[in-house]
């Protein structure tokens with residue numbers, strides 16, 4: 065009856081389902097544990113008419129035209145450039161730390177001196193990760209590197225990951241580099257936009273096809289089991305391919321132990337005033353137990369006298385208790401993941417895609433790009 069089973073209805077699963085249904089006219093069953101599609105990109109309109117990103121803020125940005133064009137089939141866009149401030153020593157300053165931020169935190173003469181030193185060493189418009197900047201020998205460059213490390217990265221990373229910046233893979237903190245420019249935007253990608261009616265509508269449009277059936281509220285193990293490198297669907301041997309986008313350690317019953325993920329406690333608050341803060345996200349590296357506050361009205365404008373904010377409190381993922389949001393990128397964890405991956409390779413009908421199944425810190429555009437690639441190379 066089905067040619068493909070897809071486990072998980074986030075971007076990885078939904079893009080592949082859409083491609084299979086429309087490009088090769090085959091039948092797909094999607095199995096989804098939650099009571100909705102869209103994975104962690106799921107959003108909804110609340111009673112104040114404000115679109116809320118239920119699992120934390122999702123800001124679409126990409127340099128990949130193919131990905132942007134593909135998503136444009138399912139949504140109109142609101143052109144939006146994300147801006148973030150960080151609350152440092154009682155003041156909100158521009159993040160990523162850039163030449164403007166120097167003037168926001170230091171007296172003019174010191175800021176000028178630091179700016180000249182940075183411009184003497186680095187090209188205008190270049191980006192440098194904090195861990196590389198820390199290796200500088202020059203006293204002024206060392207001073208600014210230490211300042212940014214201490215005030216922006218050290219405590220935020222301790223809250224977010226339970227680790228020091230140098231204990232986690234360098235690419236994690238390199239996501240937010242020092243910008244040698246006066247660009248205050250959080251991302252510098254060519255395409256930055258928000259789906260006009262939210263992300264859930266994109267998923268509804270992608271999956272609304274007679275070739276796609278969705279089972280919500282269903283743990284995949286209830287209907288689809290892996291035994292001796294073969295899949296069984298509703299108790300019968302399944303001859304098609306299984307595209308798995310969930311946690312790889314769960315698929316193999318934690319055979320080699322649990323892969324660590326970070327989870328979040330998300331606290332939504334409705335505030336009885338028109339605006340709460342100046343930009344969509346304010347980071348709190350050093351104060352309070354949350355990492356950041358997001359105000360959704362900045363992302364999706366709404367006609368409301370009230371505003372809704374979200375505070376994020378990071379914590380470890382615990383099976384069955386909370387939601388895995390981020391793979392924890394360390395060498396040790398990557399090695400454990402590789403054991404599972406090797407095991408997965410024995411099952412010829414299994415394809416792994418997405419943040420959880422590949423244990424990668426993918427952004428939305430990375431997931432979509434990978435799903436389109438997997439469809440072309442392994443499914444079609």
Ligand code: UDP
Nearest residue numbers: 150216217218220221224236237239240347
């Ligand atoms: N980070 C930080 N301070 C900040 C912003 C980011 O230390 O003010 C570090 C932190 O380790 C974080 C990583 O950079 O986990 C990546 O940040 P990003 O904003 O990309 O995280 P996401 O939006 O994916 O949660």
